[in-house]
Amino acid sequence: MDRIPVTREGFQRFRDELDRLKRVERPAVILEIKEARSHGDLSENAEYHAAREKQGIIEAKIRDIENNLASSEIIDCPPGPKTRVIFGSTVKLEDLDTDEVKTYRIVGPFEADINKGLISVTSPIARALIGKGLDDDIVVEAPGKTKEYEILEIS
Template sequence: MIQRTNDAEPNDGAAKTNVEKQIKRNEENMPNYITHVGFDKIQNEIENIQKLLKGDVAKKIGEARALGDLKENAEYHAMKDKQRLLATRMEELSQMLSGAEIIENLDLPAGKVTVGKKVYLRNLDKDRMDIYTILGPVESDVDNDIISYETPIARQLMMKEEGETVDVQVPIGTIRYKIEKIEPYDPADINQKSDDPLPF
């Protein structure tokens, strides 16, 4: 029976955000792997923000400024706040694409666990199938079993082959896995929504 599990990868939503992690990776010169789907999604959001900043937002700021008395001009200050929010969001998105390496452009070995692969693992202790998609940190989504190649479980599985048995160390102890199948990631598994809605 195929079943999702949270045994191996606890949800660390309270930890650093993807943006903060990407800044740290940039400083450490670590690879920033991302799928073409994720890259295009982020790039499109950046372009939409740029259009808003140059178009509607700039226009409304100009109209509010024309009303005079900027100190007491609530509409002007509200639009400036929205302008700052959009600019901050655009900077966050730009950090996510900094030094990006498109997974589909990599020469990945077939039949081995690498970034960009969907891995079917039989948990030999509980006789169930755990399925993980291994991508870059920007697209990791533990709730949907998409994990970063930097996570402990992914690192311990790297370059292993179908049929191998692997003892994976996790916070709760050791999980014995047999690698049943390895295949390229499925773009349909990636959440197509932006992490955060535009603040305007």
């Protein structure tokens, strides 16, 4: 099985979420099911069915996180100045068409969240960035258009 790269911080976030689901969410939904059962006829008990559905969602999340953790490999960024973009780098870019400045951190696929500036190492922009240096220009092929950026900062 191929190992999926993950940052140390991302791995810890997954472990914390798994712990929360197992210690807080799972016991709480079990109590909800127990309470709903005490209301009688389960065939017409909306509370019971809602609690069972919630339990299924929680158990699916637990399985997903456990699978992600099992297939993950923690990749640490080497200390010191960053001269090239690597996995785990934070990169400040300028869109050469709009002069808009964006900052992204390159992380594993399970950690990616564009709303938080976390992009997957497998994304088109990350693939274009890996190995590039300060002041380099990159070209990103996006659906329907080509974007060009300049690397302003690497950390």
